[in-house]
Structures are given as C-alpha cells and as structure tokens.
Amino acid sequence: MAGTGKVHMRGTEALVSVEDLVMEFPAGRRAVVHAVSGISFDILEGETLGLVGESGCGKSTTGRAMMQLPSPTAGSVRFDGVEMTELSKEDLRRTRTRMQMIFQDPISSLNPRRKVKDIVAEGLSIWHNDAGDTAVQKVNEVLDAVGLDPEVVSDRRPHQFSGGQCQRICIARALVLDPKVIICDEPVSALDVSVQAQILNLLEEMKERYGLTLVFIAHDLAVVKNVSDRVVVMYLGKVCEVAGPDTLYAHPAHPYTDVLLASIPEPDPDHPVSDRQITGELPSPINPPSGCRFRTRCEKVQDLCSEEEPELREIAPDHFVACHFPNEVPVSVNGN
Amino acid sequence: MAAERPLLEVENLRTYFDTPRGILKAVDGVSFTLDKGETIGIVGESGSGKSVLVRSIMNILTSNAIIPDGSEVFFDGKDTRNLSRSEAKHFWGTQMAMIFQDPMTSLNPVKKVGIQITESIRYHLGASKQEAMERALELMVQVGIPEPRKRLKEYPHQLSGGMRQRVTIAIALACNPKLLIADEPTTALDVTVQKQILDLLASLQEELGMAMILITHDLGVVAGRARRIGVMYAGKMVETADTTTLFHHMNHPYTEALFKSIPRVEHQSHTRLDAISGRPPDMVLDLVGCRFAPRCRYAQEQCITDEPDLFDTGQTGHRQACFYPVGSPENAEALAANQATGITAAGLDLTAAAVS
Structure with a gap:
C-alpha cells in the first residue's frame, strides 16, 4: 500500500496532476493524523477519475486538497498548467471558479433560507454583474439541464425538495460558472438506489453536455465503476491500485480491491454471499502500520510487508498495483 | 410446526x-x-x-x-x-x-x-x-x-x-x-x-x-x-414472495424498476442505468388507481381508474398487485401500446424517460 510510485502518471497532457500529495493534521499532544501520505494521480481532460475506499482512507481529504480546502501539507496540484499550491489568495479564488465541488449531503449543503434561484445564481453574482437577463438565462439553463423546471423551482426553498432534487440543485450550482472540473464527494451515498441511478445518469449527461472532467469519490465500487474511466483504490492515505474500471473488476490485483468487490451486495439470491470479509478495524491514521499499510488486515501478509513499503508498479498495460504479492493478472488482457 | x-x-x-x-x-x-x-x-x-x-x-x-x-x-x-x-x-x-x-x-x-x-x-x-x-x-x-x-x-x-x-x-x-x-x-x-x-x-x-x-x-x-421479501410502495405492499421466486419471476413493475436501478459491478462501465423517473406520490392526497401508475412504463387506462389488490400469482406464497404483471403477454402488449404512442396512459413520456 505504498503508493509512493509514479509510474501510472501520464505526463504532460493531463488536465490535473496531483503529485506526492501529503495531508497531515495536528491531533494534539504532538500527535499527527496522516490523512493522506504521498499519493499521486493525474486526470486527462474529459475523463472521470473514481477515487474509492472506506471511510477514513483519505479520499475526501484528497478531493478537498485539490481545491486547496485547505492547502496540502506537501506535494503539488497542477491544474491546467497552474500550480495551485503556490497561487496567491486572489489567483486561487479566480482559479476555483473552474473547479467546483458537490458534496455528500445535498440538503445540508444548501442554505435553507435562500431561494433556489439565488442559491444557483450566487457564483454568477460574485463573478459577473448579476444584473440583466444573461444571469437569469444562465440559471434557467442549468436548472433545466439538471431536470428541474425553472419556472416551478426558482422561488422555492431547499426544504421543499427531496434529497435527489436537492442534489440536482447542487449540481446546477456547480455548473453555473462553466467549470472544467467538478469534484463529486460521495454525491449519491445519501440517496436511495432509485434516485442514485437518476443522479449517476445525470452526471454522465452533464459531463457530455458541458465537456466536464470529473473526480468521483465514493465507497461503493459498483457505483464508481459505473461512471469512471479510471479508478484509484485508496487505503489509509495511500494508493493501492490504479486501473480502468473493467480491468479492475475482471482482474483485481490488490487484496484490498478483492475485499471491496466481495463486499458489494449482489441483487441475486443464487449468488452465494461471499465468505470474504475484511477483518479488524481500520488502523489509526495517527500511527499507521509500517511497510504496507494494509498488512494488518491482509490475508496474504508476509514478513516483507511490514519491512518494506510496496511501490506502485505496472503489472499489465495501464494496470498498476502497490503490493508485494498481487494476484496474478493476465498480461495480455485488454480490459478496457 | x-x-x-x-x-x-x-x-x-x-x-x-x-x-x-x-x-x-x-x-x-x-x-x-x-x-x-x-x-x-x-x-x-x-x-x-x-x-x-x-x-x-x-x-x-x-x-x-x-x-x-x-x-x-x-x-x-x-x-x-x-x-x-x-x-x-x-x-x-x-x-x-x-x-x-x-x-x-x-x-x-x-x-x-x-x-x-x-x-x-x-x-x-x-x-x-x-x-x-x-x-x-x-x-x-x-x-x-x-x-x-x-x-x-x-x-x-x-x-x-x-x-x-x-x-x-x-x-x-x-x-x-x-x-x-x-x-x-x-x-x-x-x-x-x-x-x-x-x-x-x-x-x-x-x-x-x-x-x-x-x-x-x-x-x-x-x-x-x-427468506422472504415484501416490496412496498406508497404505503402498500405491491409484491411479496420468497426471495428466489421474487428475483426469478418479478411480477410487479416497481420491483423490476427497483432491481434495474442498481448499478451492477458485472456491467461495463458507463452502462446507462434504468432510473425510475418521477417520485412517489404525496400520500396526503386521495390516491385513485394504482399508486405506481404515474411512474410505470406499462400503465394503461385501467391502472388509473382501478386499484389493483394483492392477488396470488399461482406460485406458492407469491402475491402481487399489478394488472399487467411483468413477463405476462398482457404486459408485453401494454408496453408495445405505450411505445407506439410514446406516452403511457398516465402521461409518462417514454421517449423523454429514455433521455433524462
């Protein structure tokens, strides 16, 4: 679970590249929470990158660090040729208009006292003159795009909407400034399966229509697989495996990916419930295990795992894993 | 026993x-x-x-x-x-x-x-x-x-x-x-x-x-x-059966729709999900007819006027409440009729449902 390697980076054509990102928080009494410990990945323009892992693996922290919310402890985040970590406050503000975020709980991320049209228009009123018809037109356009009727919803307030509709409003708010990148932090985890499907479809449509690049953060591999072009599996602040979603499902190389796949509840009674279960608890990020961080819960653990941190390496074309003893993967396979 | x-x-x-x-x-x-x-x-x-x-x-x-x-x-x-x-x-x-x-x-x-x-x-x-x-x-x-x-x-x-x-x-x-x-x-x-x-x-x-x-x-x-599953919609049980029967012979369109909206890990990525359009009815209103009809692809005139009761399907313990159960010839006819007009009897636009 090293993830210090960078063999999976694709060079200069990437729209966003994150290198050696480290995020640490003081935890009192000189203790430090190692939330993210040196991860690297890049995102091509128009691509959807899925970040998947359990609670506490640092996936949300990574998403927020990309937005400089707050700035990472160390490492670099390059967005469209600009080093985000070195920007002045004012430049950062300007850059952030092109990088937006959607959060997990749609209801609490909307101001309950404001009308939908004002919530969605806020970005416009900050950045442009909000007078005139163009702003109203733009708000109506994005509301319409996310499947809400502007005439009906504009004057309503968030409490009059269901969770799924609130998430649509959040998506509209993110779209209004024509961003290049949207970071979606568990956008469907709080929703019912039926509504989840609507929102996932909507994100795909919006990506197509507005030419977006997405970062999709979730804990459910089935959801991530559905929307992503490339998946990064994270565990305790490190990268375990990077691959295309279909390759990852067909040939998971990392033991942790195996467990994540086995945990997905299959809607099929003939499909036996897998015996594979992750044992134990997530170790404390204040004092993470030496070597491979997954070793305390891994079935395949050997002495080497505690001594040496595995680096990301390519085991098949565009399939990278950070494990000393990965599963066999057919090298000739072309999963995507 | x-x-x-x-x-x-x-x-x-x-x-x-x-x-x-x-x-x-x-x-x-x-x-x-x-x-x-x-x-x-x-x-x-x-x-x-x-x-x-x-x-x-x-x-x-x-x-x-x-x-x-x-x-x-x-x-x-x-x-x-x-x-x-x-x-x-x-x-x-x-x-x-x-x-x-x-x-x-x-x-x-x-x-x-x-x-x-x-x-x-x-x-x-x-x-x-x-x-x-x-x-x-x-x-x-x-x-x-x-x-x-x-x-x-x-x-x-x-x-x-x-x-x-x-x-x-x-x-x-x-x-x-x-x-x-x-x-x-x-x-x-x-x-x-x-x-x-x-x-x-x-x-x-x-x-x-x-x-x-x-x-x-x-x-x-x-x-x-x-061992058994009951599917509820808008305050009513719409289908009950033992688990294997339910998954193999889904009768109610709502059960089918719920099932289809789950992202499956076996499917290729970027597979479009069959989301259920619309949302459940406001239960303060007096509801007439089948409660799922406004969101149902198969809805016919009868679904808007009459409320279906739970009835036995013939398989032991399997009961469902739909006039046009999934998998029956009536269901296929209903869908064909709706697809021909592009709109269900309850006004659900099938062409739009396919896009949004």
Whole structure:
C-alpha cells in the first residue's frame, strides 16, 4: 500500500496532476493524523477519475486538497498548467471558479433560507454583474439541464425538495460558472438506489453536455465503476491500485480491491454471499502500520510487508498495483 | 410446526398521521406474517412507509398517529396495541427490539457504552450491576467488538460507525428478544462494514433463533439475507414472495424498476442505468388507481381508474398487485401500446424517460 510510485502518471497532457500529495493534521499532544501520505494521480481532460475506499482512507481529504480546502501539507496540484499550491489568495479564488465541488449531503449543503434561484445564481453574482437577463438565462439553463423546471423551482426553498432534487440543485450550482472540473464527494451515498441511478445518469449527461472532467469519490465500487474511466483504490492515505474500471473488476490485483468487490451486495439470491470479509478495524491514521499499510488486515501478509513499503508498479498495460504479492493478472488482457 | 401460529401476524394494518396538510396515509392496508426464526426483507424507497410499518408493529408511534379500526397486529398471539403501559414496558426489549439506521443518534453521546448496554439488562431482568456488566461483556464479544472490556468504558464518539452499530445490536440483543427489527441498519455505513454487519446479524440470528425484519431500500442487501421479501410502495405492499421466486419471476413493475436501478459491478462501465423517473406520490392526497401508475412504463387506462389488490400469482406464497404483471403477454402488449404512442396512459413520456 505504498503508493509512493509514479509510474501510472501520464505526463504532460493531463488536465490535473496531483503529485506526492501529503495531508497531515495536528491531533494534539504532538500527535499527527496522516490523512493522506504521498499519493499521486493525474486526470486527462474529459475523463472521470473514481477515487474509492472506506471511510477514513483519505479520499475526501484528497478531493478537498485539490481545491486547496485547505492547502496540502506537501506535494503539488497542477491544474491546467497552474500550480495551485503556490497561487496567491486572489489567483486561487479566480482559479476555483473552474473547479467546483458537490458534496455528500445535498440538503445540508444548501442554505435553507435562500431561494433556489439565488442559491444557483450566487457564483454568477460574485463573478459577473448579476444584473440583466444573461444571469437569469444562465440559471434557467442549468436548472433545466439538471431536470428541474425553472419556472416551478426558482422561488422555492431547499426544504421543499427531496434529497435527489436537492442534489440536482447542487449540481446546477456547480455548473453555473462553466467549470472544467467538478469534484463529486460521495454525491449519491445519501440517496436511495432509485434516485442514485437518476443522479449517476445525470452526471454522465452533464459531463457530455458541458465537456466536464470529473473526480468521483465514493465507497461503493459498483457505483464508481459505473461512471469512471479510471479508478484509484485508496487505503489509509495511500494508493493501492490504479486501473480502468473493467480491468479492475475482471482482474483485481490488490487484496484490498478483492475485499471491496466481495463486499458489494449482489441483487441475486443464487449468488452465494461471499465468505470474504475484511477483518479488524481500520488502523489509526495517527500511527499507521509500517511497510504496507494494509498488512494488518491482509490475508496474504508476509514478513516483507511490514519491512518494506510496496511501490506502485505496472503489472499489465495501464494496470498498476502497490503490493508485494498481487494476484496474478493476465498480461495480455485488454480490459478496457 | 405447521399448525403453530406465526410469531407475528399483521392484518390490514393502516397507520395514518394527522398533519396540518391533512391525513397522511403512511401505511395503507399491509398484511403479512412472520414465523419464528424467519427473516423477512421489506424493500422500498424513502417515504414508502416501511419505517412507519415497523414502528406501528412495535407500537412506538408519535401522538398524532391514528390507527383505524380493522388494523391488527398479533405478536405471539397477543394484540400489541392493547397492551397496558406496564405490560408494554417489558414488551420492548424482551420480546421485540429494534436497531436504527444511524448508530450515532440512537446512542446516548454522554453515557459510556457499558452503561447503555446494562441499562436494559438491569431494568428488564432485574440483574445486579455486577451481573449486568458480565452479560454486557458477553454481548460485546458476541457482536465481535475487539478489546470489549476497554470499550465498555468508552463513549460512542470514541468508536467507529461500524463499532457503534455493533453496540446498538448488543443493546437490542441484551434481553434475548424473539423478534429483531433492523430499520436500514447499514445505510449509513461503508460497503465493507455493511457486509460485516449483515454477516453478524445473520450469524446471531441463527445462533439465537430470532425472527428478523430487515428493512432496506437496496434489493441487493436482502437478496442473500432474507427468506422472504415484501416490496412496498406508497404505503402498500405491491409484491411479496420468497426471495428466489421474487428475483426469478418479478411480477410487479416497481420491483423490476427497483432491481434495474442498481448499478451492477458485472456491467461495463458507463452502462446507462434504468432510473425510475418521477417520485412517489404525496400520500396526503386521495390516491385513485394504482399508486405506481404515474411512474410505470406499462400503465394503461385501467391502472388509473382501478386499484389493483394483492392477488396470488399461482406460485406458492407469491402475491402481487399489478394488472399487467411483468413477463405476462398482457404486459408485453401494454408496453408495445405505450411505445407506439410514446406516452403511457398516465402521461409518462417514454421517449423523454429514455433521455433524462
């Protein structure tokens, strides 16, 4: 679970590249929470990158660090040729208009006292003159795009909407400034399966229509697989495996990916419930295990795992894993 | 065994709420039975009335709830609604227990875990402090909490989400209930932890021989866990069957739609999901016809005017409430007719549904 390697980076054509990102928080009494410990990945323009892992693996922290919310402890985040970590406050503000975020709980991320049209228009009123018809037109356009009727919803307030509709409003708010990148932090985890499907479809449509690049953060591999072009599996602040979603499902190389796949509840009674279960608890990020961080819960653990941190390496074309003893993967396979 | 009365009999249960907007019919005529040691899964979207259903069974409704005459809930041969206060006090916990969706809000944040587990043991079983603590320790081991002795002295905020849910399970099991109601026990948890908790519930149930009602919005969760499944929509049961029959012969369009909206890991990435368009009806209104008709691809004239009842499909224990059940020739005709016009009888635009 090293993830210090960078063999999976694709060079200069990437729209966003994150290198050696480290995020640490003081935890009192000189203790430090190692939330993210040196991860690297890049995102091509128009691509959807899925970040998947359990609670506490640092996936949300990574998403927020990309937005400089707050700035990472160390490492670099390059967005469209600009080093985000070195920007002045004012430049950062300007850059952030092109990088937006959607959060997990749609209801609490909307101001309950404001009308939908004002919530969605806020970005416009900050950045442009909000007078005139163009702003109203733009708000109506994005509301319409996310499947809400502007005439009906504009004057309503968030409490009059269901969770799924609130998430649509959040998506509209993110779209209004024509961003290049949207970071979606568990956008469907709080929703019912039926509504989840609507929102996932909507994100795909919006990506197509507005030419977006997405970062999709979730804990459910089935959801991530559905929307992503490339998946990064994270565990305790490190990268375990990077691959295309279909390759990852067909040939998971990392033991942790195996467990994540086995945990997905299959809607099929003939499909036996897998015996594979992750044992134990997530170790404390204040004092993470030496070597491979997954070793305390891994079935395949050997002495080497505690001594040496595995680096990301390519085991098949565009399939990278950070494990000393990965599963066999057919090298000739072309999963995507 | 066959002659024995089921543990739980729910007969035409209706639960209404008196709200400022009018009478809200949260549960509107639900019947089912549950045998000793059996698991039933109840599946439906938010607002379908599944939580109100189990709260009615447990008789823990808010004061504005109205249960009209004719609704009956028999537990172990006794009508739970006619229990006196003193009987009810020892009924919760020892006969039926419940675990809720959010373990953080169902635990008291300012009391140590040990106190919260021993509370009901001392109250219901009259155990001494010492005995209760020993029993609590046993329970902590049973629900798989590492370092149980240390954890007993900790507060809920010191535990992870999965551990907290294990604690609520320990509390629910403290007095050996005959029926455990799990209301979305894993919705707030990660998939990996969800699996751990579901596995734990299954093994505990086998060990203790409890009956269980497992409520969820995800058909995937109940597929491997429940023996029978009831699908609820807008306060009604629309399809019930044993699990294998339900998955192999889905009859109700709502069951089918719920099933299709699940992202499947076997499918190629970027596979478009069949989302259910629209949302459930406002239950304050007087609903005429099939409640799912406005969102249904197969809706015909009859669906708007007549309300289908649950009827037997011919397979044992399989009942459903649709005039045009999925897989029947009538259903195929209905879909063909709707596709030809591009719009269902209830006004759902099929062409738009395919795009949005």
